[in-house]
Amino acid sequence: MTIPPSSTWKITRQELSEWLDALAGVQTLIAPRQVNDTLLYRPVNSSREICLQFDRPALSAKEFFFPPTERLLKIEKKGKEISLAETLPDVQQVLFGLRPCDARGLSTLDALFLKQPPADPYYARRRENTTVIVLACKEMGPLCFCTSVGGAPDDPTGADIMLYETDEGYQVQALSEKGQAIIPPYWQATQATPPSVQVEAPVYSVLEHNAWPEQFQADYWQTAGERCLSCRACAYVCPTCRCFIVRDEMIRPGEFERLRCWDSCSGENYRRVAGGHRPRANPGERLRNRIFCKFYYYPEQYDLGELPACTGCGRCIEVCPVNIDITEILTDVGRLA
Ligand code: SF4
Ligand code: SF4
Numbered sequence: 001m002t003i004p005p006s007s008t009w010k011i012t013r014q015e016l017s018e019w020l021d022a023l024a025g026v027q028t029l030i031a032p033r034q035v036n037d038t039l040l041y042r043p044v045n046s047s048r049e050i051c052l053q054f055d056r057p058a059l060s061a062k063e064f065f066f067p068p069t070e071r072l073l074k075i076e077k078k079g080k081e082i083s084l085a086e087t088l089p090d091v092q093q094v095l096f097g098l099r100p101c102d103a104r105g106l107s108t109l110d111a112l113f114l115k116q117p118p119a120d121p122y123y124a125r126r127r128e129n130t131t132v133i134v135l136a137c138k139e140m141g142p143l144c145f146c147t148s149v150g151g152a153p154d155d156p157t158g159a160d161i162m163l164y165e166t167d168e169g170y171q172v173q174a175l176s177e178k179g180q181a182i183i184p185p186y187w188q189a190t191q192a193t194p195p196s197v198q199v200e201a202p203v204y205s206v207l208e209h210n211a212w213p214e215q216f217q218a219d220y221w222q223t224a225g226e227r228c229l230s231c232r233a234c235a236y237v238c239p240t241c242r243c244f245i246v247r248d249e250m251i252r253p254g255e256f257e258r259l260r261c262w263d264s265c266s267g268e269n270y271r272r273v274a275g276g277h278r279p280r281a282n283p284g285e286r287l288r289n290r291i292f293c294k295f296y297y298y299p300e301q302y303d304l305g306e307l308p309a310c311t312g313c314g315r316c317i318e319v320c321p322v323n324i325d326i327t328e329i330l331t332d333v334g335r336l337a
Helices: 013-026 100-115 121-128 177-181 220-225 233-237 283-301 315-319 326-336
Strands: 008-011 028-035 038-044 069-078 081-086 093-098 130-135 161-165 170-174 244-252 255-262
Touching (some): 008 013, 038 093, 093 100, 100 130, 220 283, 220 326, 283 326, 315 326
Parallel strands (some): 028 093, 130 161
Antiparallel strands (some): 028 038, 069 081, 069 255, 161 170, 244 255
16 A cells, blocks of 8 residues: 555544544554553553643653563473474554654664564564554653754654644644554545644754764773662663563473563673673673663664664653763763764
């Protein structure tokens, strides 16, 4: 199916609610929802549960594609016979209200899990069976810096549908066949162009891609990492961090499962090898690795060009218990060059 150039619609708030209710009736609808005092992307049963006025949820949406803990295989042992069964996810879901930084985070994860063969079948299945509806931001939150790292409040990267809030309701734009497929056939298409989103935000200078290796030996990293507690919170909230470990656990005698769990290069034991050697034994080395991974290693390895593997969502700043701030690090490293 080819997307017609006029795949744009103007809808009222009421029409948006009706559309979302219809979607929730036929597949899993995940949307920003208030859970106690925290806004999270969570499954909802109806549009009434959805929060439409929000900064950005506290956690990214990566868990719906790459869960914190996931069973990869079921393993059975009967006598000398061992059988392995893949447990591929069986989902059909719409992710509504994703912020542009989180949609771009998915594109960053795609580079590892989909684009370089072999594709990860678990991630690929969820991506294939998920339609992503991105809601453009009207303003940037206090910790957001997407415009410093190649993003924008209306960046359509990774969206199947873009949604813009207007004075009258919403403007909807289908950007992929998957997006087009969930548009109600009775909506009247318009020729309207998407509204432009103007925001004011601080712009942090980020070193050019090829300038990073020169900063690897700088003493700065030891000082910057001194107060890091290696708690890994920054990685777990990050839409683009994707390290994992795989381990086998017994369910009952003769029955096991192979699990994949999130991990982080900020953790003390990350990459520990037999004999106990840790190649990045101190927090400064681990902090340096995390920043280099975002701004040099991952873009280099997965052909992201000048685009870093950081979407500027600001979550790592918000969650760090000792106030390590990635925008301060970018500024400091810029001064070293
Ligand atoms: S701001 Fe922090 S949490 Fe957000 S994408 Fe960048 S590194 Fe990850
Ligand atoms: S959240 Fe802060 S203290 Fe915890 S690992 Fe990340 S940088 Fe270190």
